[in-house]
Amino acid sequence: MKAWVLQNFGLDNLKMVDVPVPEPGDNEVLIRVSAVSLNYRDKLIVEGLYNPELQFPMTQVADTAGVVVQTGKNVSRFQTGDRVITHYATRWVDGPPTVDEVVHTLGNTIPGGLAEYLGMDENAVVHAPDYLTDDEAATLPVAALTAWHALKEKGRLVSGQTVLIQGTGGVSIFALQMAMAFGAKVIVTSSNDEKLERARNLGANKTINYVRVPDWHTEVLKMTEQQGVDHILEVAAGKSLRQSIEAIKPTGQISVIGILDGVLSEIPIFRLLQKQASIVGLVTGSRKMFENMNAELSKIKLHPILDSVYSFEDARKAYDRLYKGAFGKIVIRVAD
Numbered sequence: 001m002k003a004w005v006l007q008n009f010g011l012d013n014l015k016m017v018d019v020p021v022p023e024p025g026d027n028e029v030l031i032r033v034s035a036v037s038l039n040y041r042d043k044l045i046v047e048g049l050y051n052p053e054l055q056f057p058m059t060q061v062a063d064t065a066g067v068v069v070q071t072g073k074n075v076s077r078f079q080t081g082d083r084v085i086t087h088y089a090t091r092w093v094d095g096p097p098t099v100d101e102v103v104h105t106l107g108n109t110i111p112g113g114l115a116e117y118l119g120m121d122e123n124a125v126v127h128a129p130d131y132l133t134d135d136e137a138a139t140l141p142v143a144a145l146t147a148w149h150a151l152k153e154k155g156r157l158v159s160g161q162t163v164l165i166q167g168t169g170g171v172s173i174f175a176l177q178m179a180m181a182f183g184a185k186v187i188v189t190s191s192n193d194e195k196l197e198r199a200r201n202l203g204a205n206k207t208i209n210y211v212r213v214p215d216w217h218t219e220v221l222k223m224t225e226q227q228g229v230d231h232i233l234e235v236a237a238g239k240s241l242r243q244s245i246e247a248i249k250p251t252g253q254i255s256v257i258g259i260l261d262g263v264l265s266e267i268p269i270f271r272l273l274q275k276q277a278s279i280v281g282l283v284t285g286s287r288k289m290f291e292n293m294n295a296e297l298s299k300i301k302l303h304p305i306l307d308s309v310y311s312f313e314d315a316r317k318a319y320d321r322l323y324k325g326a327f328g329k330i331v332i333r334v335a336d
């Protein structure tokens with residue numbers, strides 16, 4: 001079968017090669033891959049920043065949707081013909097995770113889905129929601145689940161609250177869609193006015209260009225009559241976290257998800273105490289959270305926003321798009 005494997009760090013070392021079709025073990029399903037979606041994390045993997053100890057060659061990409069074509073003899077959760085999606089933190093099923101449960105991921109410690117077939121432990125797979133296409137279903141495992149974990153599982157977001165969403169990438173646009181569906185008011189920041197207009201067209205109440213307005217926290221305070229927001233989706237960290245502490249409402253939650261502005265932050269502890277705010281670190285979610293989210297998405301019929309869809313042969317172009325910064329999700333269709 002064909003697979004895109006990383007042979008060394010650097011995008012020029014991502015190559016389409018022939019590899020054997022995986023033989024499913026007793027507890028595994030063999031998936032014929034339909035589509036995958038890219039995350040910022042796939043860029044970090046290519047650059048050697050996610051896992052400097054990565055073993056080469058490694059088939060790339062975590063988020064995968066497809067159809068079960070073969071089952072191992074102990075498999076009980078799936079049958080041949082089931083439409084499925086992979087779960088990111090492959091060993092985290094439910095409850096609080098151990099460190100090991102959140103680091104064992106596709107395209108990293110086990111082969112990813114950018115290939116014609118993928119073998120997966122049945123515990124690391126969920127049913128795809130019926131109302132979604134395979135392209136749409138492939139976008140859920142990392143970006144949607146992270147937004148859901150932050151806003152709903154940890155954040156307990158309720159109607160009438162205000163959410164600040166940073167940027168317009170995969171996690172952020174899912175967070176915008178979910179926050180609106182839960183009846184929250186949403187402020188979106190972006191470096192790009194066109195993307196801000198698209199965010200407003202999706203329903204964002206207010207927007208701020210964080211390049212033109214580097215002190216965006218003062219703008220957030222103005223927009224909320226100096227009250228601040230109930231929830232912040234912190235995808236930037238670095239210097240941004242200090243601004244988020246200024247922009248959060250007393251007892252609000254800052255969900256620290258990403259590192260787009262840096263991996264180290266200086267925190268004004270006195271302000272944090274005054275605000276009595278929570279700063280919560282998050283890694284995607286458990287399989288149970290994934291199933292909770294899919295049930296809710298199926299009720300509200302939320303359709304992911306696809307920035308672009310590339311063919312399997314054009315996977316390199318999809319990565320180029322990732323490097324530029326997409327609005328929503330980038331999909332690679334592996335098979336129709």
Ligand SMILES: NC(=O)c1ccc[n+]([C@@H]2O[C@H](COP(=O)([O-])OP(=O)(O)OC[C@H]3O[C@@H](n4cnc5c(N)ncnc54)[C@H](OP(=O)(O)O)[C@@H]3O)[C@@H](O)[C@H]2O)c1
Pocket residue numbers: 038039040041142143146166167168169170171172189190191192195210235236240256257258259260261282283284322324325326328
């Ligand atoms: N903890 C987890 O489990 C988890 C899960 C998913 C993602 N992440 C992390 O979350 C971050 C976003 O991931 P993603 O996959 O959604 O990325 P993505 O789709 O590639 O989106 C990146 C977007 O972030 C925005 N951005 C960049 N620098 C920013 C800054 N300083 N302030 C505000 N926004 C900024 C830009 O939006 P504009 O073009 O609109 O400016 C950019 O297009 C990454 O750091 C990723 O590693 C973590």
